[in-house]
Amino acid sequence: MKETFTALRQLLQGKWEGDGYAKFPTITNTAYTEHLEFFADDDKDAIFFNQKTWYKNETGNNGRTVFWDTGFIILKNDTILLHSVQVGGRIEMLTLTASTANKFIFNTTAIVNDIKTIQAQRIFSVDEHQLQYELNMVTHEAIFQNHLTANLRKVQ
Numbered sequence: 001m002k003e004t005f006t007a008l009r010q011l012l013q014g015k016w017e018g019d020g021y022a023k024f025p026t027i028t029n030t031a032y033t034e035h036l037e038f039f040a041d042d043d044k045d046a047i048f049f050n051q052k053t054w055y056k057n058e059t060g061n062n063g064r065t066v067f068w069d070t071g072f073i074i075l076k077n078d079t080i081l082l083h084s085v086q087v088g089g090r091i092e093m094l095t096l097t098a099s100t101a102n103k104f105i106f107n108t109t110a111i112v113n114d115i116k117t118i119q120a121q122r123i124f125s126v127d128e129h130q131l132q133y134e135l136n137m138v139t140h141e142a143i144f145q146n147h148l149t150a151n152l153r154k155v156q
Contacts, residue, residue, distance in 0.1 A: 004099055005075040009047055011102070011126045012038040012073075019056065020133070020150030022066065025142045031056040032066050034150050036131070045075035082106045082122065090114040094122060102127055116140055129154050
């Protein structure tokens with residue numbers, strides 16, 4: 001698992017920017033702009049991340065914050081964990097459940113402060129210059145499905 005974490009750290013490290021699209025039966029679909037940054041710690045098996053999105057549409061919300069998420073990806077006891085704290089108060093813990101050289105799939109192990117969401121899944125497909133991000137989820141109101149996707153490019 002150490003090799004997988006090292007590869008993930010090397011691939012994610014840096015600033016990423018691009019656009020995404022959010023959809024779900026319980027929201028109004030919208031395009032958004034995203035900035036996502038990963039900072040690796042050289043002394044610990046930890047990657048800090050900060051993700052923020054802004055509406056990109058023809059409504060009064062254009063340019064306003066859609067979502068803000070921060071947390072860590074850590075290697076602990078031969079398991080890769082993703083811990084997320086979101087601006088709305090939701091706290092999410094996920095575990096890496098599958099990976100290839102460039103694709104990493106995290107599935108929820110716990111969600112706190114969100115009575116609607118039952119399970120979530122985050123998928124990162126990444127190479128040196130491109131990061132595709134997906135969030136899939138199931139709620140009490142909707143079956144498991146894609147909630148958002150983003151295509152980001154690495155900022156030099």
